Amino acid sequence: MTKNWEQELIAKAESRQALIGIVGLGYVGLPLAAEMAEAGFRVLGYDVTQRVVDTVNRGVSHVLDVPTERLAKFVKQGLITATRDESRLSEPDMVAIAVPTPLSKTRDPDISYVLSATEAVARHLRPGQAIVLESTTYPGTTRDLMLPALEKSGLKVGTDFFLAFSPERVDPGNATYQTRNTPKVIGGITPACTRVMLALYQPAIETLVPVSSPEAAELTKLLENTFRAVNIGLANEMAIVCDKLGVDVWEVIEGAATKPFGFMKFTPGPGVGGHCIPLDPHYLAWKMRALNYRTRFIEVAGEVNSQMPEYWVGKVTGALNAHRKSVRGAKLLVIGVAYKPDIDDIRESPAVDIIRLLEQLGGDVSYHDPFIPVYKEGDVALKSVPLDAAAVRAADCVVIVTDHSKLDYAMIGRESRALVDTRHAVATRAKRGFQ
Numbered sequence: 071m072t073k074n075w076e077q078e079l080i081a082k083a084e085s086r087q088a089l090i091g092i093v094g095l096g097y098v099g100l101p102l103a104a105e106m107a108e109a110g111f112r113v114l115g116y117d118v119t120q121r122v123v124d125t126v127n128r129g130v131s132h133v134l135d136v137p138t139e140r141l142a143k144f145v146k147q148g149l150i151t152a153t154r155d156e157s158r159l160s161e162p163d164m165v166a167i168a169v170p171t172p173l174s175k176t177r178d179p180d181i182s183y184v185l186s187a188t189e190a191v192a193r194h195l196r197p198g199q200a201i202v203l204e205s206t207t208y209p210g211t212t213r214d215l216m217l218p219a220l221e222k223s224g225l226k227v228g229t230d231f232f233l234a235f236s237p238e239r240v241d242p243g244n245a246t247y248q249t250r251n252t253p254k255v256i257g258g259i260t261p262a263c264t265r266v267m268l269a270l271y272q273p274a275i276e277t278l279v280p281v282s283s284p285e286a287a288e289l290t291k292l293l294e295n296t297f298r299a300v301n302i303g304l305a306n307e308m309a310i311v312c313d314k315l316g317v318d319v320w321e322v323i324e325g326a327a328t329k330p331f332g333f334m335k336f337t338p339g340p341g342v343g344g345h346c347i348p349l350d351p352h353y354l355a356w357k358m359r360a361l362n363y364r365t366r367f368i369e370v371a372g373e374v375n376s377q378m379p380e381y382w383v384g385k386v387t388g389a390l391n392a393h394r395k396s397v398r399g400a401k402l403l404v405i406g407v408a409y410k411p412d413i414d415d416i417r418e419s420p421a422v423d424i425i426r427l428l429e430q431l432g433g434d435v436s437y438h439d440p441f442i443p444v445y446k447e448g449d450v451a452l453k454s455v456p457l458d459a460a461a462v463r464a465a466d467c468v469v470i471v472t473d474h475s476k477l478d479y480a481m482i483g484r485e486s487r488a489l490v491d492t493r494h495a496v497a498t499r500a501k502r503g504f505q
């Protein structure tokens with residue numbers, strides 16, 4: 071008699087006997103490992119980067135959202151271990167893949183990490199494994215790319231092994247919503263795949279949201295991030311419109327936000343950054359180009375958002391001009407280089423463009439960021455300088471790019487000779503007081 075793998079996996083999930091494999095122990099994979107361990111599962115992390123494997127095995131976290139004390143506890147209890155040994159991928163009952171999905175130089179999806187992770191899993195696939203992709207990707211990746219690779223084993227999806235897509239929604243630095251209490255969407259290739267995944271995630275995630283297919287789950291994630299990109303683009307365009315009309319955009323936004331229905335507040339800024347908002351919509355645009363359809367909202371939002379660094383550099387030029395100064399030779403203090411407040415991630419940060427443009431104009435740039443002690447992008451290598459009244463006073467112009475919460479904005483506002491505040495931080499945060 072053939073084994074009923076669905077029932078076996080569900081029983082293993084309920085008894086916490088299932089071994090959870092996580093491929094890629096980064097911003098997404100490590101928090102998931104911690105939640106699975108918290109739920110009582112043993113977790114085997116697999117990562118191709120030796121440094122990541124070593125630090126995790128020492129119980130040292132390289133991801134801010136997972137405090138080292140928490141990780142160390144799980145490692146000590148034997149609940150989390152990490153390996154670079156691919157052959158061990160046959161051990162876990164569930165394998166969640168959370169590897170990078172960047173864009174290539176030509177801004178096409180770079181699916182090579184998902185492909186190589188899938189091939190590694192496929193080489194060791196055994197009956198009774200449940201595979202789930204968490205990386206953000208274009209619709210069709212799970213079915214068209216992963217399924218054939220896994221079925222090469224001769225095993226059948228939905229009976230011998232299970233396959234689903236479940237997008238990660240982690241918001242690094244968010245104090246309210248983490249992996250456990252952020253609802254999780256799951257779409258299996260077959261209904262049995264969805265049922266197995268629901269059972270496996272259920273002990274670790276408070277709310278699970280099954281959808282009818284991996285494509286629906288893949289598109290859910292892309293809609294969420296495209297929605298953000300488009301609305302941030304609208305807020306940024308509104309900032310430019312208000313500037314030209316001589317109206318305070320922040321007052322307009324606060325005014326609109328008093329409407330209790332039909333409006334959602336988005337704020338302008340230096341542009342968009344991080345691994346998600348600037349990249350994910352391009353996955354959808356690329357897929358649709360292949361179907362001869364142009365996703366116009368995505369293009370326009372990308373255009374507006376990517377022009378914001380240049381807009382703000384124009385504001386620096388203007389602020390210096392008002393003091394009869396040029397950017398060339400001016401001392402410019404950039405505050406915040408991470409792509410958003412209170413995180414240590416600089417990927418795709420608009421600060422990188424702003425600093426590059428200011429340097430190109432001959433500015434003498436220094437920066438302060440409590441989360442990024444060293445900055446190295448292209449030819450520019452800098453060290454974070456201490457932020458005190460003397461440093462602020464010494465700058466010809468201060469540029470706030472990222473409004474980390476624990477900075478003294480009242481002091482910055484008071485001491486700076488010229489200020490370009492892309493986040494409206496001095497007005498909003500200084501009012502709340504130094505936190």
Ligand SMILES: NC(=O)c1ccc[n+]([C@@H]2O[C@H](COP(=O)([O-])OP(=O)(O)OC[C@H]3O[C@@H](n4cnc5c(N)ncnc54)[C@H](O)[C@@H]3O)[C@@H](O)[C@H]2O)c1
Nearest residue numbers: 094095096097098117118119168169171187205206238240
């Ligand atoms: N960071 C976020 O805020 C966030 C939020 C939601 C979704 N996502 C998505 O999650 C995915 C992962 O992003 P991340 O930020 O965790 O990336 P990351 O770079 O922090 O971590 C990825 C890890 O995968 C490892 N890796 C790469 N190729 C591998 C392979 N073939 N086998 C095993 N390990 C491999 C890397 O060494 C690294 O440790 C991406 O698709 C991203 O779009 C990220």
